Amino acid sequence: MKVKFIIKRYIPELAKNGFDKFEIEVKEGMTVLDALLYIKENLDPTLSLRFSCRMGICGSCGMIINGKPELACHTQIKKIVENGKIKVEPIPNLTLIRDLVPDLQSAFMKHKKIKPYLIRKDEKEQESPTREYKQTPSELLEYLQFSYCIQCGLCISSCPVSSTDEDFLEPYVLAQAYRYCVDSRDEGLFERLEIVSKSHGVLNCHFAGGCSKACPKGVDPALAIQLLKRLILKKTFGLLKEKKGNNIVPPYPEGPNKDKVPKAPPKSV
Ligand code: SF4
Numbered sequence: 001m002k003v004k005f006i007i008k009r010y011i012p013e014l015a016k017n018g019f020d021k022f023e024i025e026v027k028e029g030m031t032v033l034d035a036l037l038y039i040k041e042n043l044d045p046t047l048s049l050r051f052s053c054r055m056g057i058c059g060s061c062g063m064i065i066n067g068k069p070e071l072a073c074h075t076q077i078k079k080i081v082e083n084g085k086i087k088v089e090p091i092p093n094l095t096l097i098r099d100l101v102p103d104l105q106s107a108f109m110k111h112k113k114i115k116p117y118l119i120r121k122d123e124k125e126q127e128s129p130t131r132e133y134k135q136t137p138s139e140l141l142e143y144l145q146f147s148y149c150i151q152c153g154l155c156i157s158s159c160p161v162s163s164t165d166e167d168f169l170e171p172y173v174l175a176q177a178y179r180y181c182v183d184s185r186d187e188g189l190f191e192r193l194e195i196v197s198k199s200h201g202v203l204n205c206h207f208a209g210g211c212s213k214a215c216p217k218g219v220d221p222a223l224a225i226q227l228l229k230r231l232i233l234k235k236t237f238g239l240l241k242e243k244k245g246n247n248i249v250p251p252y253p254e255g256p257n258k259d260k261v262p263k264a265p266p267k268s269v
Pocket residue numbers: 059148149150151152153154155156171172175211214215216217218219220221
């Protein structure tokens with residue numbers, strides 16, 4: 001089957017800004033990423049795109065395909081082709097660097113702001129862990145869904161607040177803030193709520209829900225944002241206590257078992 005790809009091109013140094021068309025033969029099982037790489041390797045080596053894992057894990061290949069936010073490596077051409085055509089565009093609401101490559105730097109900087117790691121008072125234990133922190137399966141379920149985020153940025157592409165407020169903390173960043181706030185091992189609840197409740201934070205969300213619809217990993221950032229708002233309200237009315245993170249597991253009755261842990265194989269490079 002022949003498919004025509006209409007691909008956004010943006011090459012600032014050549015003042016190129018528009019769409020290029022490429023018609024290629026598509027085989028069973030080919031993804032949009034396969035097609036883009038075929039075009040780059042055989043028809044136009046100047047086409048720029050970002051990818052890495054090719055299996056829906058790294059989050060590099062988020063783009064707009066036939067008007068919908070998708071991971072190119074996870075999108076079968078035969079399932080989405082319309083009238084023999086596929087239109088491919090970069091994620092909107094971010095600065096475009098080139099062709100299909102948006103600049104995710106600002107989103108990553110916002111992510112850093114919300115301290116996306118366990119905050120603990122026992123810094124010594126954290127730096128040189130003696131044992132793991134305790135966590136029950138039900139405590140894990142409190143945040144598990146939100147930990148599946150691969151930072152692809154597709155939720156940003158579908159958020160009306162991100163499209164009008166460049167300082168908005170972004171749906172996935174807020175979802176990650178919630179993920180750490182409810183992690184039973186974390187002790188940074190109030191610190192993080194302070195950060196996300198500032199202007200351009202969680203209270204700017206209109207609950208349009210586009211982020212959750214766009215997410216390829218089922219993270220549901222809109223839900224996380226509403227739950228984050230609930231935590232902020234509880235804190236405001238004095239109904240929330242700063243939490244003490246779970247302790248480390250007690251020593252094993254048989255003593256330290258470090259010797260029983262198999263050693264890593266020697267370095268080969
Ligand atoms: S929440 Fe979903 S859409 Fe947003 S960055 Fe994470 S994986 Fe991508």
